[in-house]
Amino acid sequence: MLAGFGIENLLKALYVAKGGILYKRGHLVRGDTFRNHNLGVLADTARFTISAQERHLLSMMSRIMVGIGRYPRGPHHKDGEPPNEGWSNTNDDRMSELIKRLKGEIRAARLETKKPPA
Numbered sequence: 001m002l003a004g005f006g007i008e009n010l011l012k013a014l015y016v017a018k019g020g021i022l023y024k025r026g027h028l029v030r031g032d033t034f035r036n037h038n039l040g041v042l043a044d045t046a047r048f049t050i051s052a053q054e055r056h057l058l059s060m061m062s063r064i065m066v067g068i069g070r071y072p073r074g075p076h077h078k079d080g081e082p083p084n085e086g087w088s089n090t091n092d093d094r095m096s097e098l099i100k101r102l103k104g105e106i107r108a109a110r111l112e113t114k115k116p117p118a
Contacts, residue, residue, distance in 0.1 A: 003061070005065060008042060014046040040055050050098070054094070060086070
């Protein structure tokens with residue numbers, strides 16, 4: 001769950017680094033986009049290109065963040081279903097790679113915005 005919220009904040013950082021505005025006059029701009037913890041939508045909003053596999057991974061993480069991350073069996077858990085959304089060590093490795101790429105894009109975007117005008 002905490003990893004998911006960390007990724008959410010990195011995606012918001014990328015959005016801002018690329019010139020996006022999160023707050024205006026003390027209010028969240030595009031509130032629904034930034035409040036729903038949907039990492040796929042945030043990736044799209046931040047213009048962070050993801051593969052279909054990464055989109056699926058972010059979707060799983062989003063469900064973990066708002067479901068089983070807060071409740072051991074999830075708020076809508078049905079008996080017989082695994083409570084972990086099928087997360088595995090392989091997914092940890094894929095998520096680590098996605099985070100590295102995301103951090104790299106944030107650094108690149110910050111450097112781009114610091115360039116003096118031509």
